[in-house]
Amino acid sequence: MKIAIFAGDGIGPEVIAQARRVLEALSLPGLTLFEGDVGAAAYRRHGHPLPPETLEMARAADAVLFGAVGDFSCDDLPRELRPEQAILGLRSELGLFANLRPAAGFPGLEHLSSLKPEVARSIDLLVVRELNGDVYFGDKGERGSAGGREGWDMMSYNEAEVRRIAHAGFRAAMGRGKKLTSVDKANVLETSRIWRETVIEVAQEYPEVELDHMYVDNAAMQLVKSPGQFDTIVTGNLFGDILSDQASACVGSIGLLASASLGERQTDYGTFGLYEPIHGSAPDIAGQGKANPVAAVLSLAMLLRHSLGREEDAVRIERAVEAILADGVLGGDLGGSASTQEVGDAIVRKIVTIS
Ligand SMILES: NC(=O)C1=CN([C@@H]2O[C@H](COP(=O)(O)OP(=O)(O)OC[C@H]3O[C@@H](n4cnc5c(N)ncnc54)[C@H](O)[C@@H]3O)[C@@H](O)[C@H]2O)C=CC1
Ligand SMILES: CC(C)CC(=O)C(=O)O
Numbered sequence: 001m002k003i004a005i006f007a008g009d010g011i012g013p014e015v016i017a018q019a020r021r022v023l024e025a026l027s028l029p030g031l032t033l034f035e036g037d038v039g040a041a042a043y044r045r046h047g048h049p050l051p052p053e054t055l056e057m058a059r060a061a062d063a064v065l066f067g068a069v070g071d072f073s074c075d076d077l078p079r080e081l082r083p084e085q086a087i088l089g090l091r092s093e094l095g096l097f098a099n100l101r102p103a104a105g106f107p108g109l110e111h112l113s114s115l116k117p118e119v120a121r122s123i124d125l126l127v128v129r130e131l132n133g134d135v136y137f138g139d140k141g142e143r144g145s146a147g148g149r150e151g152w153d154m155m156s157y158n159e160a161e162v163r164r165i166a167h168a169g170f171r172a173a174m175g176r177g178k179k180l181t182s183v184d185k186a187n188v189l190e191t192s193r194i195w196r197e198t199v200i201e202v203a204q205e206y207p208e209v210e211l212d213h214m215y216v217d218n219a220a221m222q223l224v225k226s227p228g229q230f231d232t233i234v235t236g237n238l239f240g241d242i243l244s245d246q247a248s249a250c251v252g253s254i255g256l257l258a259s260a261s262l263g264e265r266q267t268d269y270g271t272f273g274l275y276e277p278i279h280g281s282a283p284d285i286a287g288q289g290k291a292n293p294v295a296a297v298l299s300l301a302m303l304l305r306h307s308l309g310r311e312e313d314a315v316r317i318e319r320a321v322e323a324i325l326a327d328g329v330l331g332g333d334l335g336g337s338a339s340t341q342e343v344g345d346a347i348v349r350k351i352v353t354i355s
């Protein structure tokens with residue numbers, strides 16, 4: 001089993017160091033770890049945020065564990081050299097089109113949610129976000145205009161792209177509460193009209209799943225008003241990016257939510273994937289030991305489940321995380337004072353005691 005580890009920038013290395021300790025505490029036989037450079041760190045060392053050797057390392061692995069990229073010192077670089085291109089490049093080059101972002105409340109942490117505790121208690125949803133299309137990958141540019149500089153980012157989806165993420169959404173819903181909400185903006189966007197019609201067509205193959213549709217503005221409102229109504233959400237790249245950050249505040253902190261990015265490639269043990277917290281490099285707290293490593297640790301659990309077929313180890317990690325949070329080992333983002341290292345220590349100790 002080969003895992004490529006790309007820690008990246010800002011708090012990326014801090015949270016990945018803790019995830020790595022948790023992985024080592026599991027003492028899995030036959031595991032090889034490789035480390036590669038991405039983001040601003042890679043740009044400084046190799047002149048590119050996603051050097052060819054990093055991409056090759058990812059291709060040769062069964063899974064990638066990713067921290068975060070982004071560094072304001074790179075803001076003036078041309079777009080193709082900015083750190084964020086590393087994660088976009090990995091997602092597109094590796095064909096990782098389905099981004100699974102679960103958001104569920106942790107028992108006893110309801111008071112830390114931005115919602116009322118009784119509302120927060122009801123959250124248990126999965127955002128299935130399309131990851132290879134939309135405005136992030138469409139034609140983009142800048143030109144002069146009568147109104148000054150004009151920029152554009154083309155939003156587009158074709159039926160094949162929508163079909164494959166719709167299948168991912170329906171399959172995910174089948175494994176959960178059999179309810180799928182497709183989020184779009186079909187009242188004004190052509191892209192969304194094709195999205196909605198294609199999702200309805202794919203629904204014929206999943207008669208057991210109850211499908212509904214919601215405009216993204218209403219979905220954002222419903223998410224904070226009554227998140228319990230959602231089971232599985234399928235949506236485009238931009239809407240999914242925004243709604244999942246919003247969902248993290250409903251759970252308690254962006255430092256808690258993990259993600260899996262999957263494509264079609266199968267390995268000897270499961271589906272090849274890239275696993276990362278939903279947060280970014282958080283330059284405002286980088287280097288201060290304040291980053292919550294839980295999202296990175298839970299991303300590792302998703303890696304073990306989806307790419308390495310090690311469900312029992314994934315559950316062991318998830319139980320350890322739930323236990324330390326219930327014990328009150330909380331970082332600053334959750335109103336506590338535990339450092340990144342202390343949260344990692346507590347998870348490692350629990351892993352060892354949980355059989
Ligand atoms: N996949 C990736 O690598 C992503 C990279 N980014 C990049 O990250 C950089 C910073 O972006 P922001 O918009 O500030 O988003 P961010 O997610 O890095 O941070 C947003 C807020 O959440 C806090 N936060 C994030 N992770 C946390 C954690 N684990 N524990 C405690 N608090 C945490 C930060 O301190 C900040 O106040 C930018 O360069 C952005 O492009 C943003 C999102 C995803
Ligand atoms: C950094 C961006 C490319 C994407 C993002 O914010 C995300 O995937 O959560």
Ligand SMILES: [Mg+2]
Pocket residue numbers: 241242245278
């Ligand atoms: Mg994001």
